[in-house]
Amino acid sequence: MxxxxxxxxxxxxxxxxxxxxxxxxxxxxxxxxxxxxxxxxxGYRPNINAVRLATGRAGAIGVVMGRSGEFHFSEFMGGLAERLGTEDIDILVSPIDDKDPKGEIQLYSRLAVSGRVDAVIVHSPEPNDERIALLHKLGMPFLVHGRSDIDVPHAWLDIDNEGAIRRATSHLIDLGHRRIAMINGRKGRTFSLHRDKGYRDALQARGIPFDPRLVAHGNFTDELGFRFARSFLEQTPRPTAFVAGSMMTALGIYRAARSMGLEIGREVSVIAHDDVFPYLTAENMVPSLSATRSSMRAAGARSADLVLQLLSGRPTEEVHELWPVELILRESTAPPPEDA
Amino acid sequence: MxxxxxxxxxxxxxxxxxxxxxxxxxxxxxxxxxxxxxxxxxGYRPNINAVRLATGRAGAIGVVMGRSGEFHFSEFMGGLAERLGTEDIDILVSPIDDKDPKGEIQLYSRLAVSGRVDAVIVHSPEPNDERIALLHKLGMPFLVHGRSDIDVPHAWLDIDNEGAIRRATSHLIDLGHRRIAMINGRKGRTFSLHRDKGYRDALQARGIPFDPRLVAHGNFTDELGFRFARSFLEQTPRPTAFVAGSMMTALGIYRAARSMGLEIGREVSVIAHDDVFPYLTAENMVPSLSATRSSMRAAGARSADLVLQLLSGRPTEEVHELWPVELILRESTAPPPEDA
DNA sequence: GCGATAATTTAAAACGGTTTGGCAAAACAC
DNA sequence: GTGTTTTGCCAAACCGTTTTAAATTATCGC
Known part of the structure; x- marks a missing residue:
């Protein structure tokens, strides 16, 4: 009708x-x-496309999906969708080929120009992020999930990665660890840099020298967790503790330690970052995993809120939210063995 | 312009x-x-909303996202998005509260009536699926990822769950196993039923009696994998092998076996279904996991194809695709121990 | 009860394309 | 050279809303 x-x-x-x-x-x-x-x-309902044409609003927000290792993506999306479900706003998913870094900026460009979205969400930004500069230039509203140092105003929602890792590392130092390895995320991303900083600051505060041979960067996969952990554990002296970027990385570390006959929670301590997944929980691992924790789903839901605020005119400069991160200690952390 | x-x-x-x-x-x-x-x-580009209004097409296909344990969701979406990226078709994600089974049918109804999508994809159907009946009644094109026994024509793409599990189970029997436990997906879903059937048929073909105490159903989470495996392994005599529905379940089983001092690949064999994730691979587990394997991402990409075909007029009855499933044997399967 | 003002309602003009039906010009048959 | 098709392009109608500007009706002060 x-x-x-x-x-x-x-x-x-x-x-x-x-x-x-x-x-x-x-x-x-x-x-x-x-x-x-x-x-x-x-049962009358306005034709959505007529509304969109008349109002000039797209009625959708865009999310760009990377190709690799994006297991937290569905949690974030879930939160987003949950919150947007009540509004008349759709979520538009666009894929990006990770291998073509040029392609991503083009994709954002297309997305902005095409008029199919009213706003976009930018994930895993870099300190000097081209996408942010582009979106700002094009006047497309956007929210950054994470932060950037770039000299362009941008709304963001981030977790306190630096503080979380500083606390985690400090805690390990308190327990007596001196050789603490760090398996971080992809190099160049702001969150990785923040985590690096938290790690270094914690070491420095206690006068422990930074050893680049104990730090690795890469995607959050079980495989990389294993490979890095394995190579670290083969050093002598070997690290007695790990700070890791994700649950999958932690799985890899557990596996590596086990493969070398090392007992987690006694010979090797582990703290990982937990985005809170319904299908894999830190508490249930054996031994249970100490973790810095922040719900990805909650971040998604809140991101939806913030985007809606942006769209209803709240100024960009006001939309900055830094979430604290819990540190939850479980069995995977303990003082280092006597002989280490 | x-x-x-x-x-x-x-x-x-x-x-x-x-x-x-x-x-x-x-x-x-x-x-x-x-x-x-x-x-x-x-740089002229037609205004997308004007096009949509004029043509009456929505230019989007809908995907409904469940809330719990949907770690394969992003892979499927990734495939979908990959294929649709080249077309001018968007993906619209709608969330559903798993706890309210009434809500889901309403959601599909809204989706169909709202005119925001040209087609939808239905996941994890049931043998007599209300959603399928509804969509058919409403005349909304749809593709089922999975299958249904319902007496309503529907286009579908499914993997050969029955054959996969039959082969997996048969293989375990060939190795000498007699007490084989099965940790399946949610009760009532067609794919779970098909897997049940494959399991039972394999047993029956060898004259092994079916024991309901060795079968469990539930979401694909690490936790359920652990709990079910644990309770099975506490039986006497205990099962010597497991057939499991997902990688997460397998993680739980590994954990359970380990917690009871049982060695996987010697005292307990495991075969799980692997949807192929970039962040967690069966091959890298220790011991490496034997698996029935089918790429979720590929299924997503192909689903996009099939939906496009439906939209361009290919008759529903023609769109049925059953994919074979690989069985890949690795270290987690071996003959049962002598004393079992 | 009258003019002024406020509260409702409306006709018509966007919004930016696609599509139907028609009309010249060009190509063809004979 | 004439009659018939075919080819290439166009004017106008239409898709289903929102929104502007104007018209109507109700309310109010006195």
């Missing part, structure tokens, strides 16, 4: 009906109520 | 330009080429 017919049945003009449904003040309460009732009775 | 202005610059009518860009035959090759060139030179 079209607006025209519907309005006719009500004995009103299309204008009034439209205003009534959109909650404009120029229509009397009585009329509004009648319109709302009849609409649900007769 | 609008079509009007663009056409004017070319000295053509909007009609001709529109046709030229859409590849209609009524326009000469020379003109078409000129239009295409100028379009990219001047």
């Amino acid at each position: 079209k607006l025209r017919e519907f309005a006719q049945q009500l004995g009103l003009s299309p204008t009034t009906v439209s205003r009534a449904l959109s909650g404009y003040p120029e229509v009397s309460e009585k009329t509004r109520k009648r319109v709302a009732e009849e609409a649900s009775r007769l | 609008k079509l009007r202005e663009f056409a004017q610059q070319l000295g053509l009518s909007p009609t001709t330009v529109s046709r030229a860009l859409s590849g209609y035959p009524e326009v000469s090759e020379k003109t078409r080429k000129r239009v295409a060139e100028e379009a990219s030179r001047l």
Whole structure:
């Protein structure tokens, strides 16, 4: 049913009906109520594409999905979708080929120009992120999940990676560890840099020299966790503790330690970052995994909120949110063995 | 820039330009080429919402995302997005609260009525799936990822769950196992039923009685894998082998076996289904995991293809695809120990 | 009860394309 | 050279809303 017919049945003009449904003040309460009732009775729904054309709004926000190791992606999306489910806003997913770094910037460009989204979310930014510069230049509203040092105003939601890793590392030092390895995320991403900084600062605060041979960067996969952990553990003296970037990395570290006959929580301590997944929990690992924790799903939900705020006019400079990260100690952390 | 202005610059009518860009035959090759060139030179792009309004097409396909344990979701989405990236079709993600089974059918209903999608993808169907009946009734094109026994024509893409599990189970029997436990997916889903059938048939073919105490159903989480495996292994006599529904389940089983001092690949054999994730690979587990394997990402990409075919008029009855599943034997499977 | 003001409602013009039906010009048959 | 097709292009109608500007009706002060 079209607006025209519907309005006719009500004995009103299309204008009034439209205003009534959109909650404009120029229509009397009585009329509004009648319109709302009849609409649900007769099942009238405005044609979404006509609305979008007329308003110039796309009614969607864009999310760019990387190709590799994005297991936290569905959690973030879940949160996003959860929050947006009640609004009339869609989520538009675009894929990006990780291997072609040029392609990504083009993709954002297309996304912005195409008018299919009202805003986009940028993930895993870099300190000087081209995408942010581009979106700002194009005037497309966007929220950064993470942060950037770039000299361009941008709204962001980030977790306190630096503080989390500083605390985790400090805790390991408190326990007596001196050789602490760090398996971090992809080089060049802001969150990796922040984590690096937290790690270094914690060491420095206790006068422990930084050893580049104990730090590795890479995607959050079980395989890299294993390979890096393995190569670190083959050094002499070997590290007595690990700080790791993800649950998958932690799985790899557990595996590596086990493959070398080392007992986690006694000979090797591990703290990893946990994004909180329903299908793999730090608490259930054996031994249970000490973790810095922050819910990816919650971040997704909040991101949706913030984007909506941006779209309804809240100034970019106001939208900065830094979330604290919990440190949860479990069995995988303990003082180093006597002989280490 | 609008079509009007663009056409004017070319000295053509909007009609001709529109046709030229859409590849209609009524326009000469020379003109078409000129239009295409100028379009990219001047950066003209049709307004997507105007196109959608005029054509009545939504230009998007819908995917409903469950809330729990959906770690394979991002892989499927990745495949989908990859294939759809080249088309002018968006992916629209809608969330569903798993706890409210009534909500899901309503969501599909809204999705279909709202006109925001041209087609939807239905996941993890049941033998008599309400959603399928609904979509058929509403005349909304849809592709089922999985299959249903329902008496309603539906296009589907499925993997041969039954055959895969039959082979896996048979292989374990060949190795000498007699007490084989099965940790399957959620009860009531077609794929779980198919796997159950494959399991039972394999047993029956060898005259091994079916023991309901060796079968469990539930979400694909590490935790459930652990709990079920643990309780099975506490039985006497205990099972000597496991067939499991997912990588996460396998992690749980590994953990359970280890927690009871049992060696996987010697005292306990395991075969799990592997959807192929970049961040967690069966080959890298210790011991490496024997698996039935089928790429979720490939299924996503192919699903996109099939949906496009449906939309361009291919009859539903023709769109049925059953994918064979590889069985890859690694270290986690071996003959049962002598004393078992 | 009248003019002024406020509260409602409406007709018509966007929004930016696609598509139908028609009309010249060019190509063809004879 | 005439009548018939075919080819290439165009004017106008249409898709279903929102929104602007104007018209109507209700309310109010006096």
